[in-house]
Amino acid sequence: MGVHSTFFEPQNNEQGIPNAEGSRITDYALKMAYEVLARKWRPQQFTDVVGQEHVTKTLTNAIETDRVAHAYMFVGSRGTGKTTSARILAKALNCEKGPTPTPCDVCDSCKEVMAGNSLDVIEIDGASNNGVDQVRDLRDNARYSPARGPYKIYIIDEVHMLSTAAFNALLKTLEEPPSHVKFIFATTDVHKVLPTILSRCQRFDLRRISVQDIVDRLRTGCADEGITITEDALLAIARGAEGGLRDAESALDQIISFRGKEIAEEDVLAVFGLVSRHVLEDLTMAILASDVPKIINIVSDMDKSGKDLQRVLMELLESFRNLLVVLYAGQGAVALELPESQLQFYQAQAPQTEAGRVLRIIDALIEADGRMRYALSKKTLLETGLIRCSRAAETASINELLKQVADLKKNFKSGDAAGLVAETASVSYAAGPQKKKIADADELEILFSHWHAIVDHLGQADSLSHRYFLDTAPLQIAGDHLTVGYDPQFSDERQRFEDPRAKLALARAVDRYLNRMVSIEFEALKSDDRRPLPSDHSISKSSADEAQELTGLMKWYANPVVKTVVEAFNGEITDIRE
Structure with a gap:
């Protein structure tokens, strides 16, 4: 307590420092107590949780209808809100006004949970408390009544780190806990959790947060903090977060330290080595257009700028995946939850390609990604991989060829028969018999x-x-x-x-x-x-036979359907069979 009084009260310390000096120490301590944005912006209500409406809605209804289970399992990747949701649930259950889906955040119980020093909400790290002895202590302490609120709540983070013996020691207590005990587990690797544990919990799968939701949250936070940031910069941060809001907030915190309160896309790209959205779009269009020189120039520029080429390949794979969704989903592509500018780009590219070609490009990118992990020259491998993608983009599939032939047949059947006959009759043959004159010969x-x-x-x-x-x-x-x-x-x-x-x-x-x-x-x-x-x-092929062969070929080349097919595929007739 003496240390706290030295920091926050203007009085002499043990060395006899005057009050003025004590004030300077207090100011220094306050400056050092900076709170990162990921903690400062941590949601305190269910309505503040981003992108997990299916979880917050269920928990809210459970509290309102008094159907709160004794054990919950939150599953999801990093930064999606597992621990945050667990703390809000604990706060909602032990709030002095509750249990309530909207805790007050002003009572002693809520403040203690937010500060992390509540005697009734025990947070345990599964990685460092994974033995049978720790679980035995937990089981023994669970029998005692809570100190303040109605429930004693155990939050075990990364619960998959518990040993098999520790899981088995927890089974009986988890299945039939005392009425005042609630268990909330969080894990990123649910497949490592024993099925006997999962069967005793209500499981919630927290999904990755969409790019648009991350952009909206960062935009709101920046407005509150007085930070000016462009939309492209927000989008670059959201892309780099890969669905984790905490990663995005930590990245923004780093950018603010680097650039201050005026942030542009170039600042984000410079710090994290990301590629501009416009560069990715140019590279996507170059591949679809089979523009190899442009592909090589873009890759060279990225390599000179020190970009992570492995990351570029993954983002390019995501880009073509989005294009494929737009091709197949049509108007349903809004489910991608992309910013409007990005969605408009994919919708503009969709009519210029075909789903089969995009699938071949995706296969080529996946193959290049697997090889690039062990490549000595990532630039060379990326160039060859993208050139292979461009060739796949211009190669027509069997389905496309069949569709074009079917369209030609359809057009031929619905065309002007008289016009087609006139066109055929107008062709003069070099030699050979003409059928309409046979009767006279x-x-x-x-x-x-x-x-x-x-x-x-x-x-x-x-x-x-x-x-x-x-x-x-x-x-x-x-x-x-x-x-x-x-x-x-x-x-x-x-x-x-x-x-x-x-x-x-x-x-x-x-x-x-x-x-x-x-x-x-x-x-x-x-x-x-x-x-x-x-x-x-001997019959010389330079006379009658060559004339006859030429006659047969000319006859088929004059056929409107054959002529159109040959021109469409840049082919030639090598054999005639009937």
């Missing part, structure tokens, strides 16, 4: 002059029969009946000519020139037949 001569090409077309459908038809020739055509002669030396192979598959393939090949299907009969050539067989002389 000698069909047999046409077939004979192009028989080699007909046999080649047959070979595409029935390769086994191709060599037998090389020594055949059309003999006679009468109506829908075509007679084909073959070399007598192949009489033993007549069954090959009569094969239904071979005959059908030959009929389809003839249909290309006569524009009608014919029935085919075979007979051996007579010795006085003056018609030579196609194999009796």
Whole structure:
């Protein structure tokens, strides 16, 4: 008590320092008693807790309806409000006006809980009190009545650090505690807590706090403290906090020490090595546009500025995840809880890409992240990874190709048939038969002059029969009946000519020139037949065959649907099969 009187009362100390000197010591002590923002802004009411409405609403209703359980388990990552919620609940239960969901904060019980020196609210660190002996002492002390309030409340932080033996020693007391005892546990690793403990508690999962909620809380706090800070700076701090409000408040505290009460985004980026939101957006657009030079320049600038490239990759992964949500969710993307400026950016990029491409980019980023952890040159690996992402962005998926083909077919069916016919008829062929003139020509001569090409077309459908038809020739055509002669030396192979598959393939090949299907009969050539067989002389591909092949290709290139598909995919026709 003597030390306290020296610090706060203007009187002489043990060395005989005069009152004036005592005042100077008091001023120095007051200056040293700075309270960080994370403690200064700690919520004191359920309504002050940020981003955990599902927890505060349940606890409020439980107090109002007198349904407060004997044990609670608060689960969540760091800085989400586990211990804060536990203290508010303890204060609400032991308030002199309570139990009440709105503790007064002015009674002795509330003040003691806020100061952390309440005899009835015992906070225990699970990491340093994890043995059976400590749990035995807790169990023995729990039998005694509270000193002031109606309840004796045990808050055990990081309860997963208790040993298995300590958990088992706590089981009986936790299941059937005295009526005046309440247990509140907090943990970041709930999977390490025994299931027998969890089954005796009401569990609350505290979620990560959204970027927008963190920005709103920091903006309000800065306004109360008279601090001027830009929206981009608030957003940069919230991004770096990764869902933890305490991390964001601690970061803001550090920025204020660095820059004072006038804070811009550049100050935040300089202190924590973060990347500007605009740089991330530029990098996202460069990847979607497959702009490799721009990607390399941005990565080089970030490396020269000393940015954490591993962190850049994770933020880029988060950016494409948000874009994917916007693509799939549409108007439901407001669930991202992003600031309006960020949401507008993703909504503007969504029509310019496709979900399949974004998924491939995300896969490439995940792969690069796993490799970067062990890379000697993070810059090189990031560059190659992002270039791979840009290639994935410009590669069309099978689903996209099928969709484009389906759209082409749909447009073709709904188009002007007369216009399409006119377009096809306007194409002049370099050589070969034209179907509308066949009726005026000698069909047999046409077939004979192009028989080699007909046999080649047959070979595409029935390769086994191709060599037998090389020594055949059309003999006679009468109506829908075509007679084909073959070399007598192949009489033993007549069954090959009569094969239904071979005959059908030959009929389809003839249909290309006569524009009608014919029935085919075979007979051996007579010795006085003056018609030579196609194999009796060499047929140069520079004449009839090349003309026929060119004719077939030109015909298909003139087809509106084929032409559109070829142009859309920058392709060419290499084979024709019917």
